[in-house]
Amino acid sequence: MTTDPATYRHRLTVFEWRLYLVAALATIYALVWRAIDRPATAVADGARAPTEAPAAPARATVWLDQLPLAQRPTITAPAGWTVIDRGAAPAPVAPTARPRVVRAPESRPRRVRTRSS
Amino acid sequence: MWTFHAMNTEVAVAAPGLTEAAERAFAREVASMFDATERRFSRFRPDSELSALNRASGTIAVSAEMLEVLRAAREHVDASGGLFDPAIGAALIAAGYDRSFVPGALDRDDASAPPPPARFTELVIDAATACVQRPAALRIDLGGFLKGRTVDRAAAAAPRDAMIDAGGDAVVRGDGPEGDGWLVDVEDPADPDRVLVTLRLRDRAVATSAPNRRRWRTGASFAHHLIDPRTGASGRSTLAQVTVVARSAERAEVLAKVAFLRGARDGARLLAEDVDVGGVLVARDGTLQVVGAVEVVDA
Numbered sequence: 001m002t003t004d005p006a007t008y009r010h011r012l013t014v015f016e017w018r019l020y021l022v023a024a025l026a027t028i029y030a031l032v033w034r035a036i037d038r039p040a041t042a043v044a045d046g047a048r049a050p051t052e053a054p055a056a057p058a059r060a061t062v063w064l065d066q067l068p069l070a071q072r073p074t075i076t077a078p079a080g081w082t083v084i085d086r087g088a089a090p091a092p093v094a095p096t097a098r099p100r101v102v103r104a105p106e107s108r109p110r111r112v113r114t115r116s117s
Numbered sequence: 118m119w120t121f122h123a124m125n126t127e128v129a130v131a132a133p134g135l136t137e138a139a140e141r142a143f144a145r146e147v148a149s150m151f152d153a154t155e156r157r158f159s160r161f162r163p164d165s166e167l168s169a170l171n172r173a174s175g176t177i178a179v180s181a182e183m184l185e186v187l188r189a190a191r192e193h194v195d196a197s198g199g200l201f202d203p204a205i206g207a208a209l210i211a212a213g214y215d216r217s218f219v220p221g222a223l224d225r226d227d228a229s230a231p232p233p234p235a236r237f238t239e240l241v242i243d244a245a246t247a248c249v250q251r252p253a254a255l256r257i258d259l260g261g262f263l264k265g266r267t268v269d270r271a272a273a274a275a276p277r278d279a280m281i282d283a284g285g286d287a288v289v290r291g292d293g294p295e296g297d298g299w300l301v302d303v304e305d306p307a308d309p310d311r312v313l314v315t316l317r318l319r320d321r322a323v324a325t326s327a328p329n330r331r332r333w334r335t336g337a338s339f340a341h342h343l344i345d346p347r348t349g350a351s352g353r354s355t356l357a358q359v360t361v362v363a364r365s366a367e368r369a370e371v372l373a374k375v376a377f378l379r380g381a382r383d384g385a386r387l388l389a390e391d392v393d394v395g396g397v398l399v400a401r402d403g404t405l406q407v408v409g410a411v412e413v414v415d416a
Binding site: 082083084098099100101102103104109110111112113114115116117 | 118119120121122123126128129130131133141144145148149151152175176177178248261264280282283284285286287289293294299300301302303304306309312323324325326327328329330331358360
């Protein structure tokens with residue numbers, strides 16, 4: 001039996017499908033990487049040298065209770081929700097030593113002396 | 118036997134059945150428990166969780182440990198009809214007990230009026246969300262209750278034969294160093310060098326309440342740490358001292374305080390209600406009364 005080249009249609013094997021898939025993913029990866037990397041690359045290439053130090057990026061998140069009272073926005077909680085306090089920031093305290101365990105004098109009896117304390 | 122200092126008292130730990138090294142390791146474990154408890158629950162440490170709760174202006178999220186302690190305290194408040202009430206923090210501060218106690222350090226020339234009584238039952242405890250809401254005037258002091266509770270935790274981790282004594286709040290387990298029980302001396306409130314009576318205990322806890330040690334001068338009078346929640350002032354009682362023997366130091370501590378505030382007759386009646394509880398009550402005139410399940414060795 002022979003095959004007519006005019007009517008022959010190549011059927012992709014599983015291996016070939018995998019090759020196409022890997023190529024497609026690699027292309028997508030390369031495009032995304034390029035898009036993400038572009039701003040940093042532009043600066044690094046010296047296309048526009050900075051004349052002054054860039055400003056620090058603004059903090060995206062902050063605890064409400066870390067803001068000064070005057071700057072705190074009014075929070076309206078959804079029905080059934082409650083705005084809670086994490087507790088005021090603790091005042092700094094001097095570090096205290098852990099209890100030091102010492103051997104009691106041999107003369108001390110192993111008995112309890114109960115009293116108010 | 119090993120000792121360490123925590124919660125403004127000397128804690129002694131003994132486990133006669135252990136080697137010296139093992140007994141020391143156990144004492145260190147107990148010391149760590151006391152240290153962690155003090156760091157979280159002291160009202161004198163600005164960085165403690167209790168201080169944060171006492172400062173909070175609204176609803177505040179609390180730890181599982183805090184939630185458990187508040188829940189346990191609430192049970193004692195309900196069982197005592199409010200005579201045990203950790204909401205006495207503001208009253209203690211008003212009376213002058215605003216820092217860790219040192220004899221003489223709290224003395225003052227004037228006495229301030231007690232604040233309006235606060236009630237622990239006004240504290241809103243939401244166990245489901247672990248949140249607590251505190252009325253503005255309410256300050257919590259967990260004091261001796263917490264010490265007793267910590268002694269119980271240490272006892273739960275102790276070997277079969279052991280003693281943990283936190284300044285007179287103690288748990289004894291097993292038969293003691295001589296095999297015939299642990300001996301507990303009850304101090305004379307009128308003379309700290311004298312022992313009033315000696316008890317023999319096995320697998321029991323003991324705690325004592327009296328106004329003779331934590332007291333300070335307020336003008337021409339004296340205040341002490343046993344605040345009566347009904348008045349917000351230092352409690353007046355016909356008793357000079359109450360020692361309670363119970364299954365847990367937490368319960369012994371609470372019962373001792375409540376019995377003191379109830380006075381000689383009602384206090385003895387309270388201790389007699391439970392067959393597992395006993396006590397030694399010392400009236401202000403020196404009369405000694407032994408109640409319930411205690412074995413007196415020497416009187």
